[in-house]
Each structure stands twice: as C-alpha cells, then as structure tokens.
Amino acid sequence: MTKKFKLKSGKKKHAYLHKRHNKEIRFQLYGITAMLISFTMLAILLISIISRGYTAFVKTEISLPIEFSESVLVPDDDADYGSLVKESLKKMFPEASGRSDRMLLYKLISNNSSYRLKNLVNNNNNLIGKTVDVWFFASADVDIFEKGYISREIEEDSRQIKDKQIVWLDKLKEQGRLRKVFNTTFFTEGDSREPEQAGMLGSFIGSLFTILACMLLAAPIGVFAAIYLEEFARANVFTDFIEINISNLAAVPSIIYGLLGLAVYLNFFGLPRSSSLVGGLTLAMLVLPTIIITTRNAIKAVPPSIKDAATALGASRMQMVFHHIFPAAMPGIMTGVVLSVARTLGETAPLLMIGMVAFIADVPKTMIDPATTLPVQVFLWSDSPEMAFVEKTAACIIVLLVLLAAINGFAAYIRNKFEVKWE
Amino acid sequence: MFLLQLEAILGNMNQTIFFILIWLVGILAFYTGKKRALSSLQKGGGVTSLPRYFGYCSIIWAILPALLLWLFLLKSDQLIVLFYILIATIPGWLLIFSNKPSLFHARKHFEKWLKIFLILCATFSVLVTIVIVSSVLFESIRFFKDVPVFEFLFGTHWSPQTAIREDQAGSSGAFGAVPLFAGTFLITFIAMCVAVPLGLFSAIYISQYASSAARKIIKPSLEILAGIPTVVYGYFAVVSFSPFLREIGEFVGLSISSESALSAGIVMGIMIIPFILSLSDDVINSVPRALIYGSLAMGATKSETVKNVIIPAALPGIISAVLLGISRGIGETMIVVMAAGLSGNLTINPIESVTTVTVQIVTLLVGDHEFDSTKTLAAFALGLTLFVVTLFLNLIALIVSRKYREKYD
8 A cells, every 4th residue: 555545625516526426417418318319219210200190081072063964874884974073164154255264273183083973873774864062082282281281372373272272272172162071081092103192001911912822931940940949950060040130130231131132032033012911021030030039048947947847747848849848838839929920010121122012003912913011002102293292101100100100019018918927 | 823823833724734733732742641650550560659750751751853854854834844843742652551660760751851951050040141142242242343442432433324336435434432321321310310209208208207007008009000001101201301491491591302311311310210210219128127126215306317327327228229220221222312412422412413323223123224334343343232231230239238238237
C-alpha cells in the first residue's frame, strides 16, 4: 500500500458526490430519452398510417333515377346499360350540354355502373319499364373529393375535380342523392385498376393459401428435425455442422430465399409462376430454421424427470419422446409455429422474386392460381400514382396489422393458457 | 375444397384419384396388419409389440414403394398406372402375411423407419443451404463468364441495361457493383447510427433502471416494432418520412432528394431498434450478478457500474448484436426498394439518392421472364455477394458470442 487515498472532505467531498450524482441522473435521462424516441417513432408510424387509411373503409355512393326503358333493354344480348346511366345524368343536369361537359358529368360515376345495372335486371325482370333509384359507386376522384382530400381552394387546372363537377355534386348532396356507406367492396372484391372497385379479398386469400402451403411443409419438417437434433442426435461433427448451419440459415436475408425459389421451383421444377404454392414453398425454407429453433427450446424446457420416469417404466426412446416429451412441449411448439405464421404473413421480398407482384384481378381459387399476398398488395398499391390508392394502401396495412396483432395475440394466449410452468 | 386444391396441384382428376387410392390402400393395410396381430393374440400365439405397430409397419411397406413409383416413374394419368401402383403395394401385404406376429418385432422395425424419417428432416436444412449456395453460385458462374469478377467487384459504373440490338450505342451494359456496395453501406451505416444508441440505451434502461412492472409493459410494446412487416416501414418512409425530411431540408436550405439515403436509413434504423434492444437486453441480463453487486457494493453508482462493469463484460455480446443488426440492414429489401433510389450514384452524401444491392436484385428480376440474359444473371451474382457478406458477418457474430458465453458459463 504505497499509494495513499486522500479522502475528500468538507465542501470538496460534497461537490464530488454532486458531480457523480448528476452524471447518474444524466445517464438515466439518456435511457429515458432513447426509449421515448423509440416510442414516438412507433406512435408516429401507427398514427400516420391509421390517419391515412381509416377513410378507405367508407365509400361515396351516388343515387340516380334509372328508367329501365324497354327500347334499350329488350334486345337482350348487347343491351346498352351504360346509356341508361348517361341518360339519367343528362336528365338531371340539362345544363351540361357540350361534349366536354358531358364527359365531366359521366366521370362522376364509376365505370362499373353498367355491370351493376345488368346484374339488377338479370336478377329482377320486373324492373323493365319502371323508373327506380339506384345507388352507384362514385368515381375515385369524387370519392376522395368528398372525403376532403382535394381542397376546393386550389386552382381548377391542377385539381382532379373541376368547378362544374363540384356544383353538380353539391346539388346531388342537397337532393340526398349522395351518401357515404361502409366500403364492403374493399373486403369482397379482388384488385382493380379503378380504385373505387379495388378490394383486398384476392390478396387475403392469396396470403391464406401461401401460409397453408408454407406451414404444411415447414411445420412438420421443422418440428421433426428439432426432435431429432434435441433428443437423438449424438454430439459429433455432423450434428455440430447442422446446428451452425441452422443458426446461419436463420440470418440469411430473405431475398436470397426468393432467388432460391426462382432458380429451383420456377426454373428447375417448372412450377407455375406467381402461384401461392410456390410462394408458400419459398417461405417454408425461410421459416424452417425459426421453427426448428423455437421447437428445440420448447423441448429443452421439458424437465428431465419426465424422461426418466417414462424410461423407468419401460418406454422405448421413441415412445418416451412421442408419448411424453412431445405432448409436454406442444404449447411451446405451437407458439413457435403460430409466430412463424405471422412471419409468413408479413414477408414480401422473396415473393417479388417469384412473380407474385403481377396485377391480378381475380380472387384465386386454388393454390396454383396466380395470386398476391397482403403485403405484396400494399407494395403494388403504394406504387400506383392515383391519389385514391394512397388511402387504400394504408387501409390494407391496417388490415394486415390487425391480422398480425390477432395472430400474435393468439400465440400469447396459447402460451399463457396451455404452457406448463415446470417447477 | 380440399379435393379442389389437391386436383389443382396434382394436375388432373386421375392423379388425384391415384393419390387418394394409395392412401386408402395404406389404411386398409394398417387394419389388416393390426387385425392379424390381434388374432394371433387371441389364438394364444403372443405378439412382440402392440398390435398397432404391426399396422404402422404395414402402412410403410404398402405406401412408400407405391408413392415413390407414382412420383418418380409414372407421372402419367393413364389407368394402367393404377395397376403398377397396386403391384407396388405388394411389399406391404407380404409383410403382413409372411411374418408371424409372435416373431417379427414390429415396434423396433417401425422405430427404425421413424428414426430414418427424423434424420431426413434434420438433414433437410442442410439440403436447403446446399440448394441456396449451388443455385446462386451456378448462375453467378454463368454471369462471371460474361463479366469478369474483377470488373464486377471493383468497377465503379453500374447500368445493367443491355441493348436489344448488337449495334446499339452502349450495348454492353456496365456491371461495376461498387456504387451498389457503397449505397448499401451508407444506408446501413445511417441505420446503425439510429438503431445502436437507441436500442442500447433502451436496453440498459429497461434492464437496470425500470421496475419489473414497467419492464413488462415497455419491452413487449417496443417489440411491436419488430413485428411490423418491412413493407409497412417502406410505405411509411415513402409517404410520411421522406416528405417530412424534404420539408425540413427546405427549411434549412438543403435540397434533400425524395429518395435520399437518409430517409431510407433512418426508417431502417427504426426497424432494427427492437432487434438490438432485445439482443443486448439478453446479454446484459446474463452478466453475472456477482460482478454487478460487487461494483455497487464498492460504492459505484448505477451508471458507473453500467459503464465500467456491465458494458465491458457484455461487450462481446453487444458486438455480436450489432453485427447481426448490420447483416440485417444489408439484407433488408422492402424499405430500400420503396424508399431508396434506382440509379447507382457513388456518393457518401446522405441527402442524395443511392441504390443498394437488394434494390438492384429486385429491379433486375421483377417482371423479367427470360432467364438467360446477363441482366438477370447479374442479380444472382449480387445475391451471391450478399449471401457471402451476411454469412461472414453472422459467423463472426456467432464466434464472438460463443467466446463470450464460454467466459461466464
């Protein structure tokens, strides 16, 4: 003890402690600030998406008195239903006389109005000869105008809705011929080039098929592989290699799996491009390591006393594993599988590689039909120049996030309800 | 519904019927095998294992040959296939009728097959790696026949548009990937500048200062960030964050590109926060209590303990978390595809637009149907580079964290 510590005394000691305590407080502040920033980011992200998207769950409709005149409808095959709408609009707004005015007038109504009329007449033949009020989809521009995304103040030239159209719309509103209803189209239709007719059902079903194909392959293989590695594998070079391999696979960028899908499934096996089957098989490779790792952890958590008891009562190794360990680890395994379902649902990049980014209007019926998934739909819509697709994109994200929250909640439920806490 | 899916996948109705038929035969074999064992029991012959194991063995021997035959040899839909398939189930029937249940050890036999199946499942992950490496490598080698490796790795000009006609100007296209690497590292660097301090400080706060009740709320809610799909971050970057940055830029007199590296990098950083947070939280928590209590007992404040004891002790783990975060950032695709640029600028200015390796892979491959052009092959060469770099980072992270674990275990 050559070095002598000189204890600080009096005022000096006080100042020294003060300095240290200030440092302590500052350090704690750094931590709080870091957390607050992270939380703010999360909040901004969610708020910006919800505030953009919630309006897409409502759509504008316009009602027009349609005269189902026999002269137009009787030559049944190619009856011009579109002209009925046009006639009605002309009658309501006789002031629109010029060609360009008429074009503006017709643009108020979505271009699927003739299909709607055709369906109406096909379902109900009594309509012919009568005049009935029918609700039509407003066109996308009218829809976002009514939702307040287009200001009346900006100059007419740079506004999608012209002054004349605004006058007509106000008139319609006065007559009660303009209403906002819950947007069922968004949940019951496939994609469309027209924003007001576009829905997310197609991509939802696509996601469902993709998850199904993925889990049918990945879940059994992953779980059995984990059982082998945890319970049967001897500690040797090969097992070690498999283990390093799995932990590395878990960190390979997802886009590489897309390259794998493209090279192997599409080019080598010749499976149908853009199909949810190929999407699922590709994502199966992606979630396989995750499933293996979570299953192994679940099996590890089963106490050795159960193994010993089973073996002592004469169970073979296989019986011990499949009759005792496996059921005991089941809640943990299921949690892992459900979480990888969430991962599958949110994955986008590999699916771009295997051609699931095409515009597909039809709702897929089988796994080999061309399809997109929810996140890919988000990507596709976010690329569209139309303003009306911005709210659709955000709404699709809201649906996606709600689904993910539900899946994660389900995983948490399984964990809390069924998982046994071993003493 | 199920039949419809099956039929679509298998191609036609006959195939579906064959497939279902094979399984029906399997079920029949199961019950016959089981019944024979049972009747042997009733006759007083005795059995070696539970009757159902005889059933399982019968299924294996009836179905496996038939399925293999149907899959690999006779992928046709003619009815004659049915005949072959039925012949292929003969081993199952032979097993049932030629072995005496009192002598044939069905359980051991079945467990042998089960173990083989388990081993196959475990090797499947190795197979995936081999397939990834070989498919990417194979296409890359084809690419490097057209473009020398040296030019690819050190060329500074990237414009992969190959001409349609031979005599067109600039027909060759340029495949110097340095601008892409630079762009990738710039964006990843910005992302780590956001994620590491925020993630690390949050982890320290959560593990050292927060009460356990607060911890239970804070950690899961920050992990929400990890569950958000990357395409959502991309949308956020494009629609909200880039315009916001532009406005700030205009306010201070900078013209920030709408596809700036800064915007993509910061949003990517937000995505990586929970990753760094939970990894470093784990390592901080695994620092032995004795070290921490020792430091506190000597009169050190909590912050001094963190700085002088916890961080040095947890450093290898934190480094490995950061390395994994970097590898994540390099491989991240959707955020940069949506928020970063397409043209390869060689710059370190964060407010300019840069492109990344993953962006180029996507743009080269999306919508491109022909598979032999240098353009599409270039995507595989980029993929190989990406794979090698991330593999390298992951391996280092693994080695570092293993060393660390050995230190305290």
